[in-house]
Amino acid sequence: MTENDVRHALLVRAFETTPSPQPSWGDDDRDWATRAAAEVEGERASADAFVARRARLAAERLSTRDARVRRTLRALAWRPWVGWALALAAFALGAASDAIGAGHRINVLAPPQLALIAWNLAVYALIASRAVASLAGGGPRQPGAITALLARAAHAAGLRPEAAGDSSPLARFAADWARASAKLNAARVARVLHVGAIAFALGALAGLYVRGLGLEFRAGWESTFLGAPAVQAILELALGPASWLTGIALPDTARLEAMRYPESAGEPAAPWIHLYAVTVGLAVVLPRLLLAVVDRLREQRLATRFPLSLDDAYFGALVRSHRGEAVSAVAVPHVQAPSAQAVLGLRSMLATVMGPKTQLAVRPPVAYGDEEEAAASLVPAASSKTTMPMPAQGPAPTLVVALMSSTATPEPQAQGVFVDALSAALPPGASLLVLVDESAFAARFGEADPAAARRRTERRSAWTRFLAAHGRRPLFVDLERGDPGLAARALREALDRPAGATPEQAAR
Structure with missing residues (x-):
């Protein structure tokens, strides 16, 4: 890709991964850019050609919609x-x-x-x-x-x-x-x-x-x-x-x-x-x-020939979506199993970000005290009294979700060991997402009440400080009642950044 192609690609990535209360680039725009690029380049187009074309089309629409985008692109271009x-x-x-x-x-x-x-x-x-x-x-x-x-x-x-x-x-x-x-x-x-x-x-x-x-x-x-x-x-x-x-x-x-x-x-x-x-x-x-x-x-x-890797989560999802490739994700809950509605929310969020063919497997929860055996959920040959091993013929997961509830109090001997065990057992090329589900917390304390909002902020701070000691940043999402668009943007940001690179992204 050329310098302009990469500049446009990074511009579009920023608009598609940065959570914003009033986004100027929505899911409809994202889908349009993907379809238009596929129509222009064709199904056999290389990953570079598809990403470059999509970025060019999206940048043109953003520039006509927002004068600040035009000014920023012009300011960052070499003269x-x-x-x-x-x-x-x-x-x-x-x-x-x-x-x-x-x-x-x-x-x-x-x-x-x-x-x-x-x-x-x-x-x-x-x-x-x-x-x-x-x-x-x-x-x-x-x-x-x-x-x-x-x-x-x-x-x-x-x-x-x-x-x-x-x-x-x-x-x-x-x-x-x-x-x-x-x-x-x-x-x-x-x-x-x-x-x-x-x-x-x-x-x-x-x-x-x-x-x-x-x-x-x-x-x-x-x-x-x-x-x-x-x-x-x-x-x-x-x-x-x-x-x-x-x-x-x-x-x-x-x-x-x-x-x-x-x-x-x-x-x-x-x-x-x-x-x-x-x-x-x-x-x-x-x-x-x-x-x-x-x-x-x-x-x-x-x-x-601008050096831009397309192997990260954001560009990888675009390329897989264009090629129609399936993605495997595994969610490993800690202690508490997610509700059916939360599983639907997680599945929808992953499909939006990683492609419609994303395959999600939710493992049985890891019981308190069995955190060191959490890796058994990811190894086909392993077995555990608390986890269900993956089928030997199944594909290795691209994403592993460490799913925890914000109602729990994080402890080094419990959630800390759980996250460390999953991190150590990640398959080659897979990434770990630490997702803190706020569904139960919102159901118990509410959302509109100022005291509840303050309590949620305090709880998020506690989780963030705790996981920072383990080299991770949490993604806070209400899987049952959260805004799907904000949740998807927060997930893109979390997947796009390496652990510890940016402040937490929260989707209400």
């Missing part, structure tokens, strides 16, 4: 003119810099170009050290601190207040895109910095040559500690390649003595300017140009 504008600014800054001084004297031991060369050599050393460290660590090369900082600043500068600092779908999208595009933005910023360094160097040289048309620069040298032989050795090292390329001979010790300030007024600086200009080209322009080309190629590769 190529930025790189050219910064390069022109760097060239102008280099041309305007006048480090020669009012006396128009150039010290060949410390010309203004020397600081430019030294800075770039330090940058090359830093880039090389990071590359070596990355190879030694076996991981991908990470962007440098300055590059990463500028990339984050460029991303944040494009956001409006409505897309930052809150829990709206646009804020979720902006955060997701910042993470997903980090490598691409780093490559772009690095390329812009390399081009800017080239432009600054060329601007400085151009300004020097232009000023030299109307001013006479004189070249000489002075030093507290060095004599002519040492200066000759330094110049051979620094300007030797440029001398070999241009044919301009470097001075011997006698000529250097004749150039020494303040006894001498120096000599015409034109040959020295040529030598340092070629040296800047060799030490700054050519290496920076090579680095800019490398980052440009990396940028193009990332922009045209």
Whole structure:
């Protein structure tokens, strides 16, 4: 997928997974986007093509419906003119810099170009050290601190207040895109910095040559500690390649003595300017140009073949729905068996999120004290006095639901052991969802009463703190009377995020 495809896909995912009291993208819109993409791409379309087409269609509808979506997409899109504008600014800054001084004297031991060369050599050393460290660590090369900082600043500068600092779908999208595009933005910023360094160097040289048309620069040298032989050795090292390329001979010790300030007024600086200009080209322009080309190629590769995994819960459900594949889910209750209405609510919620062919198996509840045997519900060959093993021929579950009631008081020896046992026994590729059913709690204490609402908030906080110690975040749902749309969105958010990644999502 391309950069635009992934940006649209993450936008739509944010609107389809972020719970909102007044969603601007409902289940009807979601179904329409899925059907329209399937009609356009066909049944044999690849997963990338289907997801990209669906995201494009959905983003178009969202953009026509909400001006904030259009502004956010426009703000987060890369503007190529930025790189050219910064390069022109760097060239102008280099041309305007006048480090020669009012006396128009150039010290060949410390010309203004020397600081430019030294800075770039330090940058090359830093880039090389990071590359070596990355190879030694076996991981991908990470962007440098300055590059990463500028990339984050460029991303944040494009956001409006409505897309930052809150829990709206646009804020979720902006955060997701910042993470997903980090490598691409780093490559772009690095390329812009390399081009800017080239432009600054060329601007400085151009300004020097232009000023030299109307001013006479004189070249000489002075030093507290060095004599002519040492200066000759330094110049051979620094300007030797440029001398070999241009044919301009470097001075011997006698000529250097004749150039020494303040006894001498120096000599015409034109040959020295040529030598340092070629040296800047060799030490700054050519290496920076090579680095800019490398980052440009990396940028193009990332922009045209954007790395986005479709293996997570959200995209996986879309792809399975398009292919008509069945999904297996297992619900393992703790102590209390869910009511028939709660099972219907859970089945409906899973079908909405994971596809209509989702197969749900509800195991007998794990009794208090038998939590360590909860894994037997997931292993075909296992047996337990409290659990029913899965049939040997049945498919391995894609999702395991640890189902608990909010009326219970969480205890480390009970619910904690229960969750840990299921986590340890997850089949390969399966994920664990800790679902706290609020049906019995709402039936006992009500929902509209302020005291009941406060009591429910306290209970949710207790469950959240308890499960955080076990590396899990609960999903709170009233399976019997909850809003199906909010429940489905909360489930998508819970499945889409790794454990502990975001605050809890609750569906009333």
